[in-house]
Amino acid sequence: MNGMNDEQMAPQTFLYGCVLESGKEGLFNPEDDELEHQLDLRMACVDPSTKDELHTVEVEGRDSEGQVVKATLVTLKPSTLPSVCLGGFTITPPAVFRLKAGSGPVHLSGQHLIMMETGQSFDESEEEEEELLLLSEEEMNKLGSKLIKAEMMGNTAMIEKLKSQLEAAHKAKENHAARIKQHETAESKKAAGHSSEDQEVLLFRTDKSGRAWPVKGPTGPQEPHGGRRKKKPMETHVDGQRVRYFQDDDSIGLQEMVRREKMSSAQDQNALYSRMAAKMMGKVDGDNYTLDDMFVSSAAQREGEGREEERMRSKAIAESRRLAASMDKCQHCFNSQDLQKHLIVAIGSKVYLSLPAGVSMTEGQCLICPLQHHCSATGLDEDIWSEMQLFRRALVRMFEAQELDCVFMETHINPRRRQHMVLECIPLPRELGDMAPIYFKKAIMECDEEWAMNKKIVDLSSKDIRQAVPRGLPYFAVDFGLQGGFAHVIENEQKFPHYFGKEVVGGMMDLEPRRWRKPIRENFDDQRKKVLQFAQWWKPYDCTKTQD
Incomplete structure (x- = not known):
């Protein structure tokens, strides 16, 4: 026992x-x-x-x-x-x-x-329950088998002792189950109380240019969906002349119509066409009833009051949830729990410098990331962009002192996932650094689709990425030190790998593919040595000290 x-x-x-x-x-x-x-x-x-x-x-x-x-x-x-x-x-x-x-x-x-x-x-209120042992099913079965053996041997004292232990174990199990059920009931009531409280959330929708627009709430009472409720007739003509097409024509001005047009996309137009085409079986008015009138009349019959506002609000809620989910799991946001802060080398007012968590492709590989969650360089504010350029110039000077060149790469792919922007810096030997523009230009010309809607390669020698690529488009950009570089608008995100830039560098240096396809994990001691070594290199060129 x-x-x-x-x-x-x-x-x-x-x-x-x-x-x-x-x-x-x-x-x-x-x-x-x-x-x-x-x-x-x-x-x-x-x-x-x-x-x-x-x-x-x-x-x-x-x-x-x-x-x-x-x-x-x-x-x-x-x-x-x-x-x-x-x-x-x-x-x-x-x-x-x-x-x-x-x-x-x-x-x-x-x-x-x-x-x-x-x-x-x-x-103290559960002193009696503390004395009762909570046994598992296996342990209770063992007690039961011992009890049977004691009965077969006729050991009366052992029988009484085992029976009392078995009864106590059953009682403890029942009490434990009751406490768990009571706790779950209290938690469900608490959750229901929190869910019943009204929470105000400011909703935004991002248009094709990357601008965020606030979404307004319902301006009036919403009509119920479905049912047999008869709709109020809408007056579309006065004295034989059409004065409106939809029920909300009187409440929407030109500014609101322009904003909705900017927020709409090709998918929205296709969905509107599908709704119209599905309900286009309406009455005709002889030869004067044109196809446009058929579409408009059908849409006006099916479109309830405030239905468009409700659709925009639903899309804004879905976009807000995607952004919240992306930020919760982000490994580069400074306030995120998933960020490995022991890899950070320097912290500025808007940007920080860190090292990769896996094995570096070359000694000295580092990452420049915004402190807050920003998705691409094309959507950065001027102060964040300026500070990133300070870090870039400091890194170029640091590697030049070691007779090395460096390339800066950014891959902005799948904008709907709202991933954190990362500017990777990889140092290269001088002989490879001189050949890097040729390697990257050839790789960009051969990547993605053969027939593209956008220019295959964009020269960044006279302008930065913010001036060369419109907001909202996926792209890959590479800069060679401070001399500019190339950019490529990604046409087919399914065919363009997220490790494209590192694959080119790996081919130049003849590295094994697993160094960029799936990063090799490093233990804490190796990461610590890597950070201490890089910090010694960085200290004479630390741009955060001069900012202070």
Whole structure:
């Protein structure tokens, strides 16, 4: 029975966090409540207000013989190593954390583990239920088999003991199921209460040029869909002259009509044509009834009051949900939880510089990304674009000092997915850098569709990508240092690979295809070494220091 009781011991986890500053220590020493406590540290990071200096965290604890031991836990620096994943550093209390060097603040976070029996709780109102063990089906079956053996052997004391344990286990299981059901009921009521509350969301729709237009709410009462409700007759003619075509003609001005036309696309026109063609079986008026009148009359009969506004609102809601889903899973937004912040080298006011999470194609490969979620360079504001050019010039100077050239590449594909803009910088040897324009021009001329509606290759030597490619179009752009480069409007996104630029560079350097098709993962130590090495190169050319 002792073995079964040991299996019922399970850790209860609670959040732990402390802030270390100069003269301020962090103490972990829970009260002695006859339970086993452990601290599992997960992360150490600096604060945005932390000075750019070395901050060393020291931990003081006791060894197996009870002697006081001091050890260095981690050393951080905001400009090169702002955070470190400790990977589950476990320590038994008492423990004291202090800053051995630096003024802080430094944040430590982890989990406080308390070993207790399964089903045990801190709630005093459930003291009777704490004594009841919650067993699994397999363990209850084992108890049942032991009970049968005891009955066959005639061991009365063991029979009574096993029966009481089995009844207690059944009672604990019923109570646990009741608590779960009660908790689910409370959560469903809470969710229903939140959903019933009115939430105001400002909806936008993006037109073909990349401009965002606010979508207005319904201007009047909406007509119900379907049913046998008779529609109000619409007066279309006065004194034999047509005065209106649709019910909302009197409420829509020229400005609103222009805005709707800009927001419409070829798909909208096809959908309107389909609705009209499906209901074009109307009455004719001799030879004077033309095909245009047939379409207009049919559309006016089927189009209810405010139906167009409702369609635009539905499209705006769908677009807003797509954008929210894309931002939640974005790996490059600065506020996203999926961003690996230990790969960041420099942070400006609008842009940051980081290294790729996988194995770099060449030593020194880096990424320039906006802090906020922007999809392409053609939609950037002037201040973001200017800061990106500062980072570009600094990188070109840094690689020139190492006798290297570099190429900057951006691939904006599938605009409906609203992916984060990434400007990749890949350094190349001088002899390959001189040949890079020839390689890329040949690859662009042979890619995508043979017959294109747009110009196959756009020269960027005298203008930037914002002036060369209209907003809303998918494109690939490459610049060779500060000398300009080429751009290509993607005609068929299904045939154009998202790794096109890296594939050209990989072919130039004779690399294996998996280096760009599916990036090879790197462990934390290799990533840390890569960041520290790049930070040493970057420090003399750091443009964020001159901005301050």
